[in-house]
Amino acid sequence: MSSSNQSVASQLRKLIEDGHYPQGERLGEEAVAEQLGISRTPVRLAFRTLEQEGLLKRAGKRGFMVREFTDADVHCAVEVRGVLEGLAARRLAEHGMSSQQREEFDFWIQKGREVLDKGHLVEEDIQRWIELNWNFHELIVCSAGSGVIADAISRNNHLPFAAAASIVIDKGKLSHEYRKLQLAQLHHELIFQSLVNGEGARVEMLMREHALIGIRYSELL
């Protein structure tokens, strides 16, 4: 059944992300089926799904292994997201926003201000940020007028660290994370400013730079 297939793929994805199946590990249908307490067919289908997503690689005849990611891979996955979200944002700036889209952007920007206005982060803010951030990015991608860009982004998002939603907020260093989110919020507001003013070239570059927050800014904040 399709929904359970999806959920097997999700379970596997989570186990890989959590390091339960570490990078480079070989996965056999039978062993995984046993661990999840299901039959082999849905596991086989899920393996194929994760192979297409780039999380598993074929190893030997029927086997798979968890793909290993170098620093260059992680960096490229983030840059791929940057150029694709940049393309979506540029198209939106060139075609103009509807007043409803404008209100929705405004809504998520206000949500961001609410998180940050008190001057520090508490633990519940992490979930609030993840949600508003996801909605802000989704809004750009969905407003660009074609599912093709959204598809390309969502396929790339399966890679570890690639998704906008994969922003890592360290609970143990909330005061340090505060400055990162302050900057991410400023990026959101500059992106909105450019969209409102129809500045396509500028918003494309801002989206690209925004994607780099997770991997290039930590050493500077």
Added chain:
Amino acid sequence: MSSSNQSVASQLRKLIEDGHYPQGERLGEEAVAEQLGISRTPVRLAFRTLEQEGLLKRAGKRGFMVREFTDADVHCAVEVRGVLEGLAARRLAEHGMSSQQREEFDFWIQKGREVLDKGHLVEEDIQRWIELNWNFHELIVCSAGSGVIADAISRNNHLPFAAAASIVIDKGKLSHEYRKLQLAQLHHELIFQSLVNGEGARVEMLMREHALIGIRYSELL
């Protein structure tokens, strides 16, 4: 068996591209299995593969339909390729080419000159161009130092008209097509020139513009 699964997906892709299964058509496992003279399981797997590629969409419980593409979709698919190939080319310019890569670029550029130097096209040139063009693009994508960008491009390439290899050369208008290939060749040479000189920003923009040859230049040539 994996290889036959792949080949069922390929067969289906071809039948869709050729319009045998037109856009919007519903496909049933049983009917397709019968037409191809195979059992239902490989068809089911191939359906899932093509769904992930974006060529099929779920319709109803177990059914699928051939996805319909608007002009905006085609345009976006080409732009997606442009920004991704642009990213690969920029990285290559920034990191520098090896002398072997340089020789390979030179080789495919010479091949292009050989096709065009006689001043007109003959029918066999079409296949020669498709091959050299594919190799030129592959070289850029593979030289960028990570499989992640290559994966993103190859997933997008499943969409109709998106792949660099999908360049359409009209056998009935060879003298008209000559000018298009002349321009594509000039693009290749400018891209190579930028790579040699380490001009990352320039080569990124040239790759993007190059991707548009199929959809934005016909009205001008």
Added chain:
Amino acid sequence: MSSSNQSVASQLRKLIEDGHYPQGERLGEEAVAEQLGISRTPVRLAFRTLEQEGLLKRAGKRGFMVREFTDADVHCAVEVRGVLEGLAARRLAEHGMSSQQREEFDFWIQKGREVLDKGHLVEEDIQRWIELNWNFHELIVCSAGSGVIADAISRNNHLPFAAAASIVIDKGKLSHEYRKLQLAQLHHELIFQSLVNGEGARVEMLMREHALIGIRYSELL
């Protein structure tokens, strides 16, 4: 009198461009005044004008010398024009053209087609091209809505080879020059296409690339 001052500066500029006063040559007020058959005051004023334009450099107490330009200088002057014209074109794409501006672009593009449609160049075409090309570039710069960009371009245009109008068409190689103008015409049409479609990022890059025709394309055509 102001107009004669201007004309002394023009005369000097021409004499430098023609190589009558070669790069590196020292110029004295008295000698130049004598050669032009005028008094020293207008020569002194013209020297100051050309110093600000970057054509003369101070040498010693009251003297000047013709500035020497390296290949890097020429290259930079062309790139400066490219980024400034690119900025003007981007602004125009973002703000939208009036229907009158659109007609004027169309007019100069038609003029270009008329020059090229007969399939070869005759000597009178050179002057026709210089005129239509100048008007096309002027239209972009003047349509951008502020004299500031136009001023920056016109100051840079005093440098040798920097101006769009300085395109060199070799009378002795008209059949070779034909292909260069064909390409320049295609650039003009792509720029117009981008402006019509509000593609700011694209038109900026096309203008930059267009500026390079004089210095980077000769080896490829």
Added chain:
Amino acid sequence: MSSSNQSVASQLRKLIEDGHYPQGERLGEEAVAEQLGISRTPVRLAFRTLEQEGLLKRAGKRGFMVREFTDADVHCAVEVRGVLEGLAARRLAEHGMSSQQREEFDFWIQKGREVLDKGHLVEEDIQRWIELNWNFHELIVCSAGSGVIADAISRNNHLPFAAAASIVIDKGKLSHEYRKLQLAQLHHELIFQSLVNGEGARVEMLMREHALIGIRYSELL
């Protein structure tokens, strides 16, 4: 004498910037000469200098008036600086920094940290910032390997608000200005990071965005 000519032009520039001669005001040689207590010839020369810089415009036969600047003019002047400094930074990234240049960048970045590390601004910090900021920008422009870009920037810098050095720091709102400088410092560090990594396209866009701090960020900070 040349040096005193320069100083008359400087005096006039200052009087215009301070609003002593407001925008739109007519200036006569005689009146200005009297006010400055000098003869008319150096005033006439200074008028011509400021005309070429774009600060004065001819009005009537021998007269001049202080040029009026619209918001669009100010915006364009800042964008002109952005694209020119962006060009210089891109060239530097593409050609690579010498280890001495790298040390100098590092030096001015450390100076910036020293200003900001204590967590607030005191009045003397304004002068320290202006100096380090000017040096940072000068370093980029002078490292680009040709005086041509530097000349174009310095000519544009005569316009009000255009120069990097014209950053306005409001003594009355030092706690508010602190955040602006914090962001400017982050820009400097990101620019340095891109230069070190040879990221030409990225550093060009960062320089452009950096130029906008004075006019587009105030509403967001």
